Amino acid sequence: xxxxxxxxxxGSEIPLAGGDVSVGMVRVADTLRRPRGPWSHAVAAYLRKxxx
Numbered sequence: 001x002x003x004x005x006x007x008x009x010x011g012s013e014i015p016l017a018g019g020d021v022s023v024g025m026v027r028v029a030d031t032l033r034r035p036r037g038p039w040s041h042a043v044a045a046y047l048r049k050x051x052x
Contacts (some may be wrong), residue, residue, distance in 0.1 A: 013028055
């Protein structure tokens, strides 16, 4: 099995297998990303308010 940390080199998504909390996690370069959830808009709005 290939390591989930293998570099794609082109910025493409590398699916991360395993886990049971966040299905759909991917690695892009040096970031980990997960699908948006129903709470995502509320979190984004909160963070925008905190920046001002």
